[in-house]
Amino acid sequence: MARELLKGNEAMAEAAIRAGLEAYFGYPITPQTELLEWMSKRMPELGRPFLQAESEVAAINMVYGAACTGKRVMSSSSSPGVSLMMEGLSYIAGTELPAVLINVMRGGPGLGNIAPSQGDYNQMVRGGGHGDYHAIVLAPASVQEAIDLVVLAFDLAEKYRSLTFVIADGNIGQMMEPAELPPMRPLKRTVPEWAVQGAIGRERRVLSSIYIEPEDEEVVNIRLLERWREIEANEVRFKEYFLEDAEIIVIGYGTAGRVAFSAVRTAREQGIPVGLLRPITVNPFPSGRIAELIPQARAFLVVEMSTGQMLEDVQRAVEGRVPVEFYGRLGGVVPYPDEILNEIIRVAEEPIELGVDPLDGWLKRLKAITN
Amino acid sequence: MQTEIIISGFGGQGVLFAGQLLAYAAMDAGKDVTWIPSYGPEMRGGTASCTVIISDEEIGSPNVRNPKAVLVLNLPSLDKYEVLVAHGGVLIANASLINRAIERKDINSLMIPANEIAESLGNRRLLNMVMLGAMLEMLPVLSLEQIEQALDDHIPERHRKLLDLNISAIRHGAEFARKEGVEITEVVE
Structure with missing residues (x-):
């Protein structure tokens, strides 16, 4: 693949597509919108679902549902939109599903502005949503790194059944730099053993973040923590x-x-x-x-x-x-x-x-x- | 070492594309390059600007306080950037829309009637290319041939019929600068 002059937001979108993204759900917000716009053009071309939801809350819950089927799915947004997604993200974490979210961070708190910021560090790194969970957080500093980390994000999310965030900012999203996109990967053929895609001819599987018995929830929390400690041991970059x-x-x-x-x-x-x-x-x-x-x-x-x-x-x-x-x-x-x-x-x-x-x-x- | 160039004017004057053309040519020349627009909540007719950094090594900050060269296409841009050009740098102002002289004496500067030159070629929207041509004469960070090749390789298909006119505008800009007897500012590699 030759080097092309690529805009950060568009490059991240195309990188996700080439990494085998199977469905995208989102809602426009500056300075991230070119990412969603790119998806709106490319995903239908490839016969893959693109859906502009009625809000970020809806978008992340669509990601939640689609992730339950074992497909490669993602959303993207910018700070205020990501705040709206926090409940859904916690549910995804609690259900132990892989999902990727790109946050092109902007000035805040509140509506703030559309300029580049890193003010969401605590929200992305320390959890943001409720409950005991960790998310992998990748931070690119160039267009090439943004491409590479979006691809990596999907692999890590699936390897660890984990939420993986890519945190860029308005600068990374808006800038153009020479970069090389990865080749188009074929879509994943295998279905994870936990995925729900219809249970005809096999035993029923249930995916949920509800564990009414605290002792059962404790087991889940232990599993999440052990998985996180494995990530800490293996994935520092x-x-x-x-x-x-x-x-x-x-x-x-x-x-x-x-x-x-x-x-x-x-x-x-x-x-x-x-x-x-x-x-x-x-x-x-x-x-x-x-x-x-x-x-x-x-x-x-x-x-x-x-x-x-x-x-x-x-x-x-x-x-x-x-x-x-x-x-x-x-x-x-x-x-x-x-x-x-x-x-x-x-x-x-x-x-x-x-x-x-x-x-x-x-x-x-x-x-x-x-x- | 790196060369930083800011191009600033009204939205619609082609400042973003002029910067992208530089970035394409730099990339094709095997250099590292970063192009970044100002992207505030602008309205039509508001200001637009972009920064292009061309370097032989990994580029750090995408934003520069004191650029090596600035192309200003309107008066608000001159007022903003005249004071910021690096000492010994290059400032080119569009005399067609700017009714004052450049005051700094420690820089290599040029007033160029870019709109008039563009109109004489039959299309006033070529003013961005006229300005770019003048800059390449004063600060040869890339050759005219490299820019023209980049234009040929990357011009949007719907504008391909304007390729020759764009190249002509770049050459007229360079020629105007040459006839004005401008100094050539060395590019430090």
């Missing part, structure tokens, strides 16, 4: 830049990660021993890799387009052994590389105390430059 001799370690994912990459590269040219760890799975989180880096680290610097949500995961991995500093822009504002470069220089030059809440200093510095 990240990318590293200049880490070999780095003493300052920047951590950022998605768009914030690639903006940080620009800053880290410039800082390296200035002779600062800094490197970047860019989580690709933000759930499971690369805590083990971070722990390995502690001995060489003078300090960590977490960069987000949110208020220090991933920061908590980094702090947990670092266990207070070296300082963890923070820089974030909020509400749909994307940082420029020079802002992060200034932070790298600050961390390189100023002594950073252990045990100080990094949010205190960051808020002061942020308020000095905001409206």
